[in-house]
Structure formats: structure tokens, C-alpha cells
Amino acid sequence: MTQVSARPIGDRIPAPLLFLAGGTTMYVGAALAVGLFDRLAPSAVAELRLIGAALVLLAWRRPGRDAWRGVRLVRAGLFGLATALMNVAYYEAIARLPLGTAVAIEFTGPVLVAALASRRFRDVGAVVLAAAGVLLIADVRWSGSPSGVLWALGAAAMWAAYVLLGKRVARAGNGIDDLATGFAVAAVLLAPLLLAGGARSDTAFGVANLAPLADPRVLALSVGLGVLSSVVPYVLDQVVLRRVGQARFAVLLALLPATATLIGLVLLSQLPGALEALGILLVIAAVALRSRDGDEPVPEPAGDRVRTGDTGPLPG
Numbered sequence: 001m002t003q004v005s006a007r008p009i010g011d012r013i014p015a016p017l018l019f020l021a022g023g024t025t026m027y028v029g030a031a032l033a034v035g036l037f038d039r040l041a042p043s044a045v046a047e048l049r050l051i052g053a054a055l056v057l058l059a060w061r062r063p064g065r066d067a068w069r070g071v072r073l074v075r076a077g078l079f080g081l082a083t084a085l086m087n088v089a090y091y092e093a094i095a096r097l098p099l100g101t102a103v104a105i106e107f108t109g110p111v112l113v114a115a116l117a118s119r120r121f122r123d124v125g126a127v128v129l130a131a132a133g134v135l136l137i138a139d140v141r142w143s144g145s146p147s148g149v150l151w152a153l154g155a156a157a158m159w160a161a162y163v164l165l166g167k168r169v170a171r172a173g174n175g176i177d178d179l180a181t182g183f184a185v186a187a188v189l190l191a192p193l194l195l196a197g198g199a200r201s202d203t204a205f206g207v208a209n210l211a212p213l214a215d216p217r218v219l220a221l222s223v224g225l226g227v228l229s230s231v232v233p234y235v236l237d238q239v240v241l242r243r244v245g246q247a248r249f250a251v252l253l254a255l256l257p258a259t260a261t262l263i264g265l266v267l268l269s270q271l272p273g274a275l276e277a278l279g280i281l282l283v284i285a286a287v288a289l290r291s292r293d294g295d296e297p298v299p300e301p302a303g304d305r306v307r308t309g310d311t312g313p314l315p316g
Contacts, residue, residue, distance in 0.1 A: 015240050019252050022233030023259035029229030030099060030260070031267040032221060033091060039212040041196035042091035045225070047187070048194070048218075050084050052226025053234075054187045057180035067174070067181045079165040080182025083234070084190055086158030089151050096148030098270040100261030104138035104279070105149060107257050109156035113163050114251050122289065126251045129286035136279030137257050137272070166237060179234055251286055258283045 029049070036045045066072065086106075093102040111134065114127045169178045195209050212218050240252070258280040264270035272280070 015243060015252055016255060018236045018240050019255045020259065022236040023256045024263070025228045026233040026256070027099065027103075027260045027263035028267065029225045029227075030090075030094060031263055032228070033225055034094060034099075034268065036218065036221060037091075037095050039215075039218060041193075041209070042095040043088045043193045044196045044209070045222075046084070046088040046091040046193070047190050048213075048222035049087060049225040049229055050183055050187045050190065052223040053230030054180065054183035054226075056223070056227055056231050057176070057183060061174075061177045061180045063174075063177040063181050067177050072178065073181060073185070075165070075168060076178035076182035077185035078182075079162070079169045079178070080184070080186035081189060082158050082161040082165055083182070083230075084186035086155050086162055087230075088190070088193065089155035089158060093148050093151040093155055096145040097152060099264035099268060100257060100270065100272060100276065101138050102148065102152045102155075103260035104134045104257040105152035106155040106159055107134045108153070109158070109160035110163050113160050123251070126286045126289045129282050129289065130251055133279040133282030133284075133286065134257055136275045136282065137261060138279075176235055183230070255283065 033042075033045050033049070040048070067076070090102065090106060093106070096102075097105075107130075111127060111131050114123070114130075118124050118127060169175050169182070194213070195206055196204075261270075261272050261276060261280060265272060
């Protein structure tokens with residue numbers, strides 16, 4: 001009798017569907033975060049999200065001693081810090097810009113990564129479609145909120161770093177364990193952000209701004225943000241990172257601006273215009289163009305270890 005080895009469910013689900021699932025939870029979390037901005041500074045909300053995600057991941061994975069040592073810890077810490085700074089800049093951006101617009105500007109980071117990594121005409125064509133769609137979705141006027149645009153561009157730079165460092169983390173060790181240690185390191189380093197003042201605060205920076213943390217609802221929402229916006233999407237990223245190359249990973253991230261625009265419409269009543277709707281279609285076309293070849297072969301998993309293929313170049 002022939003035995004058929006079972007593959008993990010993450011290996012059987014198409015990569016675009018994993019991105020859609022992760023993107024949906026991420027931007028539902030972002031919509032919840034907007035509701036906290038009148039109590040806490042956006043950067044403080046991002047730090048609370050990071051702390052919540054780190055606590056959940058540490059309790060779940062319980063990384064061993066090797067995860068807290070040497071090069072592996074430094075690599076995970078840099079990845080966690082890049083991810084955290086991306087989230088800080090992103091939250092500051094969505095406090096000033098519509099959700100879909102901020103994500104579209106942020107996407108210029110991974111688009112640049114994809115353009116530099118691509119060597120095939122088909123990849124370049126997909127990137128061009130994605131870039132055109134993102135530009136239409138953004139439809140940003142500098143006069144509207146220059147600070148929002150600058151924060152979104154800062155998030156774009158950190159997103160590019162997230163793509164590049166994320167593949168190294170996935171290749172070098174247990175990706176999800178390194179997520180836990182990386183988030184823990186970043187949460188400690190960025191803890192002073194909790195002292196930043198929110199919209200209702202009279203203090204720009206100080207201990208008085210910690211008062212909202214006494215509200216159990218704020219703390220519960222913070223943990224929820226950590227799970228929805230960090231744990232679920234970044235764990236799914238680690239599953240996908242070992243299956244795709246750098247260029248395709250960045251192009252698949254084009255699903256996120258479209259997802260953010262739809263979540264902004266449903267939960268925040270941020271109605272996209274005609275150009276934004278056209279941009280969503282172009283983004284979807286880019287993903288479909290690059291995805292026709294199917295997923296690269298996935299090696300048989302060994303326990304919980306997150307591995308990558310040998311052929312995938314380093315890659316939001």
C-alpha cells in the first residue's frame with residue numbers, strides 16, 4: 001500500500017489567497033486602530049500592537065536559547081525593528097490619509113524591490129501594471145497632507161527593508177520563532193513611543209500620556225491589533241516567503257492596496273473614486289499575470305521549521 005505524505009495546509013493554498021487572508025486581517029486591524037487615535041498617538045498605538053503581537057508569539061512559540069543568541073538574534077532584531085518602524089510610519093500616515101491611499105504610497109517600496117529583482121519580461125510587465133494601479137489608487141495631492149505623504153513614503157522605505165530582511169529570516173532559521181524574538185527586541189527598543197501624546201493629550205511627550213492604558217478596552221484592542229495586524233499576516237508571510245521568489249513576492253503584495261481600499265470603504269466609509277477603482281483592477285491583473293506559472297515546488301516540511309527553496313532570491 002502506497003503512503004501519500006500529507007502536506008501542510010499552507011503549502012496547498014495558492015499564495016494569492018494567503019495574501020488576501022493576511023491582508024484582510026491586517027487592514028481590519030488598521031480600521032480598528034483608527035478608532036484609537038483619539039485616545040493615543042498613532043505611534044503609541046503601533047507600539048501597543050507590537051507588544052501585543054510579541055506577547056502572543058512568545059507564548060505560542062517559546063523560542064529556545066539559540067533564538068536569543070548571536071547573529072540569529074541580530075538578524076531577527078533588525079527584521080523586527082524594520083517591521084515596527086514600518087508600522088509606526090504607516091499608522092502616522094493613516095491618521096492623515098485615507099487607508100487605501102496610504103497603503104498605495106507605501107507600496108512603492110516593494111514595487112522598487114520587485115523592479116530591481118526581476119530578470120524576465122513577464123515579471124517586469126507585472127510590476128509595471130502593479131505600479132500603474134498603485135499610482136491610480138493613490139491619487140494623492142501634495143497640498144492635501146504633505147506630512148501624511150512623507151510618513152507613507154517612510155513606511156515604503158521600511159516595507160522594502162521588511163521584504164529584504166524577511167527572506168533572510170525565513171532562510172536562516174525558524175521564521176516564526178525569529179518573528180517572536182524580533183518583535184520582542186523591537187518592542188523594547190521602541191517602548192518610549194508609549195509616552196507620545198494623542199489627540200486628547202495636553203502633553204506632547206510624557207508619562208501622563210500613559211493614562212489611557214488603564215482602560216481595559218484599550219488594552220484588549222491592542223492585543224487584538226497585534227493578532228489581526230501582525231501575528232496572522234506576518235506568519236502567513238513566512239509561509240509564503242519560502243515558496244516564491246523576490247520579484248513575485250513583491251508583486252503579490254500588490255493585493256494589499258486593493259484590499260486596504262475595500263476595507264476602507266466597508267469599515268471607514270472611504271469611498272474610492274473612478275481612478276482608484278481602475279487602479280484596483282490593474283493591481284489584480286498584475287497578480288494574475290505573474291501567478292499563471294503556479295507556485296514553485298515546496299520541499300517536504302520538517303516539523304515546524306520554516307524553510308525556503310534554494311532558488312528563490314532574497315525578497316512587505
